[in-house]
Amino acid sequence: MHPIGSLILFLATCSAAVPQKLISLPDAAEAPFTPPTIKSVSFSGSGCPQGGGRKRVSGGWQHFAFSLPDFAASYGGSKPSSVNCQAHMNLAGGKPGWQVALKDVWTNGHLELEPDVKLTQFITTFYSQDAGNTVSTVQSMTSPPNSTLVKEIEIHAGIPKESLVWSPCTKTDGNVGLINVNFRIALTSTNAATYGYYGGGRNSTVGERWGWAWRRCRV
Numbered sequence: 001m002h003p004i005g006s007l008i009l010f011l012a013t014c015s016a017a018v019p020q021k022l023i024s025l026p027d028a029a030e031a032p033f034t035p036p037t038i039k040s041v042s043f044s045g046s047g048c049p050q051g052g053g054r055k056r057v058s059g060g061w062q063h064f065a066f067s068l069p070d071f072a073a074s075y076g077g078s079k080p081s082s083v084n085c086q087a088h089m090n091l092a093g094g095k096p097g098w099q100v101a102l103k104d105v106w107t108n109g110h111l112e113l114e115p116d117v118k119l120t121q122f123i124t125t126f127y128s129q130d131a132g133n134t135v136s137t138v139q140s141m142t143s144p145p146n147s148t149l150v151k152e153i154e155i156h157a158g159i160p161k162e163s164l165v166w167s168p169c170t171k172t173d174g175n176v177g178l179i180n181v182n183f184r185i186a187l188t189s190t191n192a193a194t195y196g197y198y199g200g201g202r203n204s205t206v207g208e209r210w211g212w213a214w215r216r217c218r219v
Helices: none
Strands: 002-010 037-044 065-068 073-075 082-092 098-113 117-127 134-142 149-158 177-189 196-199 206-216
Touching (some): 098 134
Antiparallel strands (some): 065 206, 098 149
């Protein structure tokens, strides 16, 4: 595993398998090669249970996004203090001689943090073809001193170029691989009387967006 050491602190001024049909890629021209096809997407974890709400997938490979209607964590509330959802994307139809890697993850949700509560986000990525080669990033957020933070937030997890986890080199069969991205939120505090929440809001749902990098490789 390659943990990313940057720990980002935001204050108040911080602004069951679910197989899918083949997803069209209207944004394919942005890549320097014919992008792979998303053959299937499935989800697992406490924040996206198999019998829960429908996960809405959109955007195609290059601007892939999805919503997680059941994702919710709380400190001092009725939800677990730590919740995760792992997305599994099977990529096929790739251009021989290219590799792809996840380089950005944006998560969004509704946040409520009373003083002394800390939110920590963990993003972990690996390909099933080489499960021992993983990368993890960590971001955190607290409320301002003596204040409660209540807002819709977006957190960006960027993976440095030198830490990217690359797919196997795509061969003539076009198979790119199965990428797994685990998103976990933990709410912690040393004060048992305080409260924190991360999840869907009155008019919002937790969601993720992904961004990619690519490079040539020898078949």
